[in-house]
Amino acid sequence: MTILNSYIAVNYMRIEHRQLQAFGIAALPNVALAGMFSVYCIWLASCLFLLIRQDRRRHSAATGNSALLAISQPPPDETLYRVPIMIDQKINWSGYIKFALIICIILLLMYFIAALIEYSIWKTIFINEISIAMYFVVIAIFLIALAFVARSYAKVQLIVADTGLIKKSSRGDQFMSWNEVRLFAIDAVEGGKDVMTNFQTSYHHMPTLFEVSSAKDMLQWRFLRPPRWYEIAFAQPVMGYVVYEQQMQTLLAIIATKTKQPLYDLR
Known part of the structure; x- marks a missing residue:
């Protein structure tokens, strides 16, 4: 009975370990996207600060501030x-292509770093094809939408x-x-x-x-x-x-x- 209990416990631990592995690697795209969102929020906050400062200086200049x-x-x-x-x-399509390549390289590096962290914890990497496919679909949609916006803006x-x-x-x-x-x-x-x-x-x-x-x-x-x-x-x-x-x-x-x-x- 003791041997049977030990066998069940070992198998339960293996199943739990695999589930944690699957959960961890499935979360890699989410970690990368969360990083992108954090960078965007920081950029947005800096732009907001700059706009407020500029508006104050605009009113000051309109009153004839020679400084x-x-x-x-x-x-x-x-x-x-x-x-x-x-x-x-x-x-400028060459500029857009350069930007798209930089975005792809950054996102791939983020995914690779997240995979290294996963490997350092579990000593293996579980490949979730659906999560990876969704990750690249999101990137493709973002770049296509950006192309239309850039063309309209330019x-x-x-x-x-x-x-x-x-x-x-x-x-x-x-x-x-x-x-x-x-x-x-x-x-x-x-x-x-x-x-x-x-x-x-x-x-x-x-x-x-x-x-x-x-x-x-x-x-x-x-x-x-x-x-x-x-x-x-x-x-x-x-x-x-x-x-x-x-x-x-x-x-x-x-x-x-x-x-x-x-x-x-x-x-």
């Missing part, structure tokens, strides 16, 4: 422009007219009359004031996001830069960076001329 004036001001010159000017951008057209600035995008059309502009500013998205040098210096020392605001509305646009090897850019100019650079410099000069507003730096 927020940009170090370099675009030169107003009536001879620089002939309107209308159309500035177009499109999706397709933007700016039209510089004699009466104002028009922005056409997937989110609709915006128009800002020169007479309504009360604030012309660099938005606080990335970098600090120490990277703001002269407007005629290299691409990579330039701010990337500008805005013009009226009492009720705000129109923002991005000044694209040629990405360096370690940077990811979802958008690129249709006409190439040389022509695009000339167009954007002209746009800044037109705004300074037409609105008579100085450029503020909200970073």
Whole structure:
């Protein structure tokens, strides 16, 4: 009877061990997804903090705070422009592919690390094909959805007219009359004031996001830069960076001329 009880106990322990193994490896995708969600929450919190800080500085600049004036001001010159000017951008598929590959590598590394932890505990790895398949299906759906979002986000057209600035995008059309502009500013998205040098210096020392605001509305646009090897850019100019650079410099000069507003730096 004692031998029988011992045999039952050993088999029960083996079954319980296998069940724990199956549960542990089945949880690996959930651990990886939980890690992704945690990183996203941290990123979202930092963006929220940045938006609150930027809104305070925007109100301060609108009241004429000279401490927020940009170090370099675009030169107003009536001879620089002939309107209308159309500035177009499109999706940069090479940048999207680079981003998708990085995401896949990170997720695979997270899965591999979780598997190593499982092996260090149980000395074996139980392969759950359904969980692995679901894991990769979620990744594929995420990347496909991101491709549509990136394409929609990247397709933007700016039209510089004699009466104002028009922005056409997937989110609709915006128009800002020169007479309504009360604030012309660099938005606080990335970098600090120490990277703001002269407007005629290299691409990579330039701010990337500008805005013009009226009492009720705000129109923002991005000044694209040629990405360096370690940077990811979802958008690129249709006409190439040389022509695009000339167009954007002209746009800044037109705004300074037409609105008579100085450029503020909200970073």
